[in-house]
Amino acid sequence: MSTPADTTGGRRGPYRKTVRRRQEILDAALEVFAVVGYRGGSLRAVADRVGMSEAGLLHHFGSKDRLLVETLRRRDEVTEADLDFSAPGPEVLRQLVEVAARNVRAQGAIELFVVLSAEATDPDHPAAAFFRDRCERLLDRLTAVYDDLGDRGWLPEGADPASLALGTVATWDGLQVQWLHLGRAFDLPDALRAGIEGRLLRPLPGPD
Amino acid sequence: MSTPADTTGGRRGPYRKTVRRRQEILDAALEVFAVVGYRGGSLRAVADRVGMSEAGLLHHFGSKDRLLVETLRRRDEVTEADLDFSAPGPEVLRQLVEVAARNVRAQGAIELFVVLSAEATDPDHPAAAFFRDRCERLLDRLTAVYDDLGDRGWLPEGADPASLALGTVATWDGLQVQWLHLGRAFDLPDALRAGIEGRLLRPLPGPD
DNA sequence: ACGAATACCTAGCGATTGCTCGGCTTTCGT
DNA sequence: ACGAAAGCCGAGCAATCGCTAGGTATTCGT
Numbered sequence: 147m148s149t150p151a152d153t154t155g156g157r158r159g160p161y162r163k164t165v166r167r168r169q170e171i172l173d174a175a176l177e178v179f180a181v182v183g184y185r186g187g188s189l190r191a192v193a194d195r196v197g198m199s200e201a202g203l204l205h206h207f208g209s210k211d212r213l214l215v216e217t218l219r220r221r222d223e224v225t226e227a228d229l230d231f232s233a234p235g236p237e238v239l240r241q242l243v244e245v246a247a248r249n250v251r252a253q254g255a256i257e258l259f260v261v262l263s264a265e266a267t268d269p270d271h272p273a274a275a276f277f278r279d280r281c282e283r284l285l286d287r288l289t290a291v292y293d294d295l296g297d298r299g300w301l302p303e304g305a306d307p308a309s310l311a312l313g314t315v316a317t318w319d320g321l322q323v324q325w326l327h328l329g330r331a332f333d334l335p336d337a338l339r340a341g342i343e344g345r346l347l348r349p350l351p352g353p354d
Numbered sequence: 355m356s357t358p359a360d361t362t363g364g365r366r367g368p369y370r371k372t373v374r375r376r377q378e379i380l381d382a383a384l385e386v387f388a389v390v391g392y393r394g395g396s397l398r399a400v401a402d403r404v405g406m407s408e409a410g411l412l413h414h415f416g417s418k419d420r421l422l423v424e425t426l427r428r429r430d431e432v433t434e435a436d437l438d439f440s441a442p443g444p445e446v447l448r449q450l451v452e453v454a455a456r457n458v459r460a461q462g463a464i465e466l467f468v469v470l471s472a473e474a475t476d477p478d479h480p481a482a483a484f485f486r487d488r489c490e491r492l493l494d495r496l497t498a499v500y501d502d503l504g505d506r507g508w509l510p511e512g513a514d515p516a517s518l519a520l521g522t523v524a525t526w527d528g529l530q531v532q533w534l535h536l537g538r539a540f541d542l543p544d545a546l547r548a549g550i551e552g553r554l555l556r557p558l559p560g561p562d
Numbered sequence: 563a564c565g566a567a568t569a570c571c572t573a574g575c576g577a578t579t580g581c582t583c584g585g586c587t588t589t590c591g592t
Numbered sequence: 593a594c595g596a597a598a599g600c601c602g603a604g605c606a607a608t609c610g611c612t613a614g615g616t617a618t619t620c621g622t
Contacts, residue, residue, distance in 0.1 A: 160568075188609065261476075264391075264468050268389050312532065312540070313548065316525045317549075318528065319524075319531050319532070320529075323472060324524060324527070327475065332520070341525075371589090396579065397579085397580065398580095407602075409582085409601060418580065567618105572613105576610100578609070579607080580606100584601105
């Protein structure tokens with residue numbers, strides 16, 4: 147009755163330093179999976195990067211599958227934390243560009259999602275469900291955003307919100323792929339902003 | 355001096371049926387790599403699909419690397435064969451949508467390029483050079499196309515051809531990824547056409 | 563300070579990987 | 593029809609894979 151989160155009687159919680167340790171592992175896993183993907187990455191590569199044994203890794207995350215999912219979930223939380231879809235339409239799109247900019251700054255974030263989103267195209271991939279859900283959720287919310295934009299008179303006559311949402315996510319994803327292929331040689335957030343603004347009647351608000 | 359393509363004296367050309375055999379192998383390799391990628395696919399999986407041994411495979415293509423590159427090159431030729439970049443701007447964009455439609459019909463073509471284009475983001479990947487070159491070439495040509503479109507008055511004031519080319523390729527790639535994630539649930543060529551037309555002043559010509 | 567749970571390691575298992583080697587069979591130019 | 597090259601295979605090698613078993617060391621509530 148003393149520890150705040152003891153579900154059963156016999157168990158004990160993780161140690162103090164363990165939280166940080168797990169964080170280090172997830173960071174290392176991100177570095178590995180981001181470059182060579184899930185199938186190309188090995189537990190050994192991750193373990194070496196943290197200075198730990200493979201068995202040590204598996205003590206914290208029971209399997210390679212769970213390690214991957216945990217890595218993705220963690221990165222997803224961080225990157226989309228401050229995305230408020232209930233804000234007015236133009237504001238949401240502005241936030242989108244900002245998230246893209248933050249991802250460029252965060253090392254490996256873009257690599258991770260580009261590589262794994264493609265790998266998880268296979269239904270048997272451990273992250274397949276993760277990306278399907280994420281994709282559908284993002285589309286739903288963005289469609290609502292474009293609905294709102296239509297009401298505010300930001301869209302041309304007869305524009306379809308769902309189609310615009312699809313196009314926006316597509317440009318985002320596609321730009322990331324090209325950005326990696328071309329050696330990060332262009333301004334990714336700028337290109338995304340241009341891609342979005344090209345379909346609107348008015349320019350997006352500036353980053354105040 | 356009898357065989358048409360004997361470079362050196364001692365060598366002999368491939369047998370008659372070999373051409374077809376190699377074709378079958380490339381088809382099988384496409385099916386495998388398209389689903390699980392290069393790193394996830396094994397020579398054994400490809401060999402089984404053709405009803406051959408791994409050693410037999412390696413007799414035709416010396417290594418797994420070469421098998422992959424050959425598979426990509428073959429598919430690239432087929433899919434982009436009838437893309438005439440010297441045609442007038444609007445016509446080229448129309449052809450682009452047509453290629454997308456043909457890719458949807460060709461089994462595994464989209465899967466192959468989505469999965470491998472992301473995998474080849476790693477500079478050490480055997481297909482890295484292939485995709486970098488392909489990406490740069492496509493961008494160059496598309497930029498010229500949008501230049502032409504600007505001259506013809508199809509673009510809004512102050513539109514940047516290079517930026518438009520980047521956006522077009524991005525939407526194409528991105529739509530393919532989502533198309534796979536969402537279980538092929540929307541009309542890919544239509545979405546691409548919409549994405550392209552959204553940035554033009556006039557609609558594209560119909561498929562006559 | 564004691565005891566129990568957690569953290570972490572070494573060793574190793576079984577499976578799979580890409581690829582090589584030596585030899586047999588088929589093809590085909592002469 | 594003969595011989596050389598091409599096609600193809602079975603066996604096997606060295607490396608790597610994810611993961612388990614069983615142990616020791618560390619942590620921390622009491």
